[in-house]
Amino acid sequence: MSYLDLPRLHFSGLFFTGPSTxxxxxxxxxxxxxxxxxxxxxxxxxxxxxxxxxxxxWLEECTVLSAVGSGxxxxxxxxxxxxADVETPSPKTPMSDGHDGFYDIxxxxxxxxxQQGRSALFGVRIAxxxxxxxxxxxxxxxxxxxxxNGRIPLQxxxxxxxxxxxxxxxxxxxxxxxSGSPFLSSLQAVSAQGLAxxxxxxxxxxxxxxxxxxxxxxxxxxxxxxxxxxxxxELAQVVPGRCLQTFTKPKALLESAVxxxxxxLVQARxxxxxxxxxxxxxxxxVKSNLAALAASTAEATEAAPVVPPPSSPQPWNPAFAxxxxxxxQNFLSIDIGGCILLNWQGTxxxxxxxxxxxxxxxxxVGVFSLKTKTFVAFANGAITIAPQYQPxxxxxxxxxxxxxxxxxxxxxxxxxxxxxxxxxxxxxxxGTTVAQEFASGFWxxxxxxxxxxxxGAGQPGQSQIMVRQFGNPVVGQTPPVTSNVLLxxxxxxxxxxxxxFSPSTGVxxxxxxxxxxxxxxxxxxxxxxxxxxxxxxxxLDSQVYYILMRDSNKQPVGDGGPQTPGLSILLWKAFQxxxxxxxTDIGAIFGAYARLYPGMKSRLDISDQQTVTGFAPVIHAMxxxxxxxxxxxxxxxxxxxxxxxxxxxxxxSLTP
Numbered sequence: 157m158s159y160l161d162l163p164r165l166h167f168s169g170l171f172f173t174g175p176s177t178x179x180x181x182x183x184x185x186x187x188x189x190x191x192x193x194x195x196x197x198x199x200x201x202x203x204x205x206x207x208x209x210x211x212x213x214w215l216e217e218c219t220v221l222s223a224v225g226s227g228x229x230x231x232x233x234x235x236x237x238x239x240a241d242v243e244t245p246s247p248k249t250p251m252s253d254g255h256d257g258f259y260d261i262x263x264x265x266x267x268x269x270x271q272q273g274r275s276a277l278f279g280v281r282i283a284x285x286x287x288x289x290x291x292x293x294x295x296x297x298x299x300x301x302x303x304x305n306g307r308i309p310l311q312x313x314x315x316x317x318x319x320x321x322x323x324x325x326x327x328x329x330x331x332x333x334x335s336g337s338p339f340l341s342s343l344q345a346v347s348a349q350g351l352a353x354x355x356x357x358x359x360x361x362x363x364x365x366x367x368x369x370x371x372x373x374x375x376x377x378x379x380x381x382x383x384x385x386x387x388x389x390e391l392a393q394v395v396p397g398r399c400l401q402t403f404t405k406p407k408a409l410l411e412s413a414v415x416x417x418x419x420x421l422v423q424a425r426x427x428x429x430x431x432x433x434x435x436x437x438x439x440x441x442v443k444s445n446l447a448a449l450a451a452s453t454a455e456a457t458e459a460a461p462v463v464p465p466p467s468s469p470q471p472w473n474p475a476f477a478x479x480x481x482x483x484x485q486n487f488l489s490i491d492i493g494g495c496i497l498l499n500w501q502g503t504x505x506x507x508x509x510x511x512x513x514x515x516x517x518x519x520x521v522g523v524f525s526l527k528t529k530t531f532v533a534f535a536n537g538a539i540t541i542a543p544q545y546q547p548x549x550x551x552x553x554x555x556x557x558x559x560x561x562x563x564x565x566x567x568x569x570x571x572x573x574x575x576x577x578x579x580x581x582x583x584x585x586x587g588t589t590v591a592q593e594f595a596s597g598f599w600x601x602x603x604x605x606x607x608x609x610x611x612g613a614g615q616p617g618q619s620q621i622m623v624r625q626f627g628n629p630v631v632g633q634t635p636p637v638t639s640n641v642l643l644x645x646x647x648x649x650x651x652x653x654x655x656x657f658s659p660s661t662g663v664x665x666x667x668x669x670x671x672x673x674x675x676x677x678x679x680x681x682x683x684x685x686x687x688x689x690x691x692x693x694x695x696l697d698s699q700v701y702y703i704l705m706r707d708s709n710k711q712p713v714g715d716g717g718p719q720t721p722g723l724s725i726l727l728w729k730a731f732q733x734x735x736x737x738x739x740t741d742i743g744a745i746f747g748a749y750a751r752l753y754p755g756m757k758s759r760l761d762i763s764d765q766q767t768v769t770g771f772a773p774v775i776h777a778m779x780x781x782x783x784x785x786x787x788x789x790x791x792x793x794x795x796x797x798x799x800x801x802x803x804x805x806x807x808x809s810l811t812p
Contacts, residue, residue: 158395159322159352160478160489160563163226163343164384165284167242168557169218170550171357173264174375175211175275177204178752179792182269182646185695185752198754205313205362206375208755211791213264213277214246215379217550220284221559226342228487228565236336241285242381251281251293260786265793267606270644270655270700271724274606275301277321278793279786282353284340284383290332292340294325296353297392298784300605302715305402305473307358308500310507314377318358318473318494324392325351325383343385350386355379356493356562359511359555371554378511378553380493380561389673391603391622396673397478398627399599400490400581400591401711402471469515469585470497474715477581479568479627486568488534488576490521492583493562495591511556515585516541521566523575524582524592531584535569577626597626600635600705600713602678602722609663609682610796612730617680619723621667621713629674635667636708639722644700646690662687663701663725680725687729695748697796701725728796737806739765745799749790756791769810776807 178184178191184202191207193199198207220240223231231238243249245259253259262279266272280296299321307318328351334340343351360377367374390396472495479488496513517540522533544559568576580593593599603620621637623630643660650656662684668677687699705713705722714722734741743765749756750763760775761767768775778789779800795803 159354159382159384161384165223166561167218167220167381170216171379173213174209176209177206180204210755211263213262215244218242223339228482231339235339236286237339243283262786268700268726290334294328297323299323313362314360321355322393324386346385352384352386354382370551373552376553378555382561394601394622395476400475403589403592469588469590472590488566491563518586520584523579534572536566596709598707599624606724608726610728611686619678620675623674640704642702646692698728731798733802772807772810
């Protein structure tokens with residue numbers, strides 16, 4: 157089962173995140189780089205758009221807007237779950253930990269400045285609360301940002317992007333009288349393995365000029381959420397079903413597109429998003445619209461122009477789907493919440509969006525017949541989004557919510573037959589295909605898309621890979637996957653001084669055979685005893701490797717196109733701690749963090765020996781936590797285990 161299975165609830169509202177942006181630039185780790193201007197203000201050209209951010213992440217103003225019961229029927233408003241609050245720990249909604257304290261606010265963390273497309277959430281705890289105070293609560297497994305794609309064809313940061321976080325609520329606690337919600341009772345009955353959660357996020361406002369702009373506040377974005385039952389034998393971050401990929405006319409996938417691309421585009425999160433937006437903006441219809449807009453702007457009045465809808469449908473971002481039998485009826489559940497570009501108004505330099513989709517009707521779901529080379533729509537495959545819109549008027553953000561999070565349940569009829577078992581699912585808009593499964597039917601993805609390893613540690617990385625074909629697990633086989641390891645190489649610069657990707661043998665992977673659920677183990681091995689680091693990476697003590705994966709048909713594995721790695725590795729240099737570390741050893745590390753994360757320094761100055769000594773028990777407690785804990789220190793989780801052990805031991809010596 158998954159968040160697409162039944163029973164399933166949908167919620168929508170806002171999310172907040174304010175990460176520090178100083179560490180978005182690799183060169184900023186070098187102590188000689190000036191982060192402030194002559195007026196002792198952080199230079200946005202160097203320190204980014206949020207230099208004092210502290211990586212907090214939470215949900216806000218989220219409520220359950222719809223639900224689908226176990227029998228695939230919509231849940232009506234008489235069920236108390238409709239309108240229930242969906243909350244996480246936040247400044248406005250603290251959550252008691254049951255021990256006279258409160259759960260920490262979740263943190264959003266990048267793997268590295270050289271890989272910011274896998275931002276992970278640590279410590280998310282979600283509660284669904286009925287009006288009488290009853291409900292459920294659980295801690296989410298660590299989700300990594302997946303399906304990072306363009307949402308609006310402009311280049312102005314995270315506001316134009318869309319992405320997914322997916323995980324499982326574990327050790328779910330049910331409390332109070334939930335009898336007022338038959339839906340929650342049915343969900344509880346099938347949730348012994350936990351609950352699957354999907355968060356689709358977009359419209360994140362990263363313009364600091366909006367810090368006091370009511371209705372579009374700095375650091376707030378929109379979330380479309382779904383929760384369904386989890387099941388044993390599934391991966392928390394992978395839908396155990398099918399994936400309809402971005403559909404373009406078939407052409408060869410060039411590995412050189414990665415090797416020779418400029419990594420400068422992915423050096424900061426907003427640049428990675430800009431890259432996605434650039435890809436979107438190259439679509440012919442959008443290009444023509446922007447050209448028309450540019451021409452009209454030259455003679456524009458003060459009235460902000462509205463960008464007209466494209467004359468032809470745009471290729472969509474990927475969509476997830478599952479087909480399940482309920483009684484004697486088969487149902488297709490399909491999620492298009494992250495697929496479609498948004499309407500936007502204004503100018504490219506000053507755009508706005510209400511969150512509505514550029515396509516809201518004329519959508520048809522069906523199969524592409526491999527035999528006849530034609531699209532065959534399902535009898536009930538027509539989708540209209542507009543009835544699902546619900547406006548949100550908020551001081552934090554005015555936007556349009558989507559009551560079903562754009563997840564649609566389609567009854568399959570006898571007339572539809574069973575062609576979906578051996579043919580790709582597809583989506584058309586007014587007769588044009590916008591998304592379609594690979595012709596092979598393969599959907600392959602990994603349980604974790606990033607890992608942290610250390611030279612000389614002797615512990616390989618462990619993860620899993622799922623292989624499905626037309627929705628069915630591929631059993632007892634070595635996954636049809638080849639891999640290519642690339643180093644984000646600061647010793648190999650282009651003529652503009654940008655690092656390039658170079659083939660590498662520093663790390664490698666070995667894949668076993670699939671089990672009954674189509675899952676196989678992946679072992680990541682370190683093939684070097686130590687690293688010789690380029691100057692710019694020496695302060696970070698590490699290198700970043702991208703592992704590109706392809707299936708037997710040369711199609712990318714996982715959520716990316718030819719430029720997105722299936723697995724990213726942060727590999728630390730080997731480190732031998734001194735026998736008796738002193739403040740000189742510890743202070744050099746703490747001082748670097750205080751410089752890079754001034755938002756934390758204002759709360760606890762770890763660059764000051766006296767402060768560290770006085771707060772040694774507190775710091776020791778935080779640095780001794782599991783890496784998945786939201787209170788773990790350092791928040792960025794970019795300190796090698798060997799150095800962590802040295803610091804923890806030193807702090808312990810100061811702690812009574």
